């Protein structure tokens with residue numbers, strides 16, 4: 001088990017679309033364990049594989065931070081959504097910025113679980129937001145891409161300056 005370094009904006013792995021996982025291997029299962037450890041170490045509620053530099057359709061989540069009850073999804077996609085809600089959001093790859101983001105209130109997501117079985121899960125409240133945020137990651141989209149143009153550009157400029165320093 002290992003805590004992995006979290007990739008930060010503007011690393012290009014974050015803006016690339018990740019690859020579908022056809023077969024879940026032992027290496028993937030080890031990666032999941034490390035991603036869960038990393039998520040807790042960073043006090044996150046969700047973590048996408050490309051945030052640790054692996055461009056695969058995989059994310060882990062823990063809305064309530066209860067160890068042993070983490071959620072793991074491969075190839076997730078939203079199949080239905082309802083309502084709209086705007087709430088503050090942050091991201092381990094975009095440190096120190098929190099902005100209100102408009103999201104669907106409820107979502108139904110289909111994915112493969114750790115055993116490769118197809119599952120459909122309903123997300124409400126924080127879990128709904130996590131599902132949408134993490135699926136965005138897997139499509140190369142950050143929450144700051146969902147803000148207004150000027151706000152988004154301003155944050156990106158500040159983050160790039162931080163990386164150069």
Ligand code: NI
Pocket residue numbers: 090091092093133137
């Ligand atoms: Ni994020």
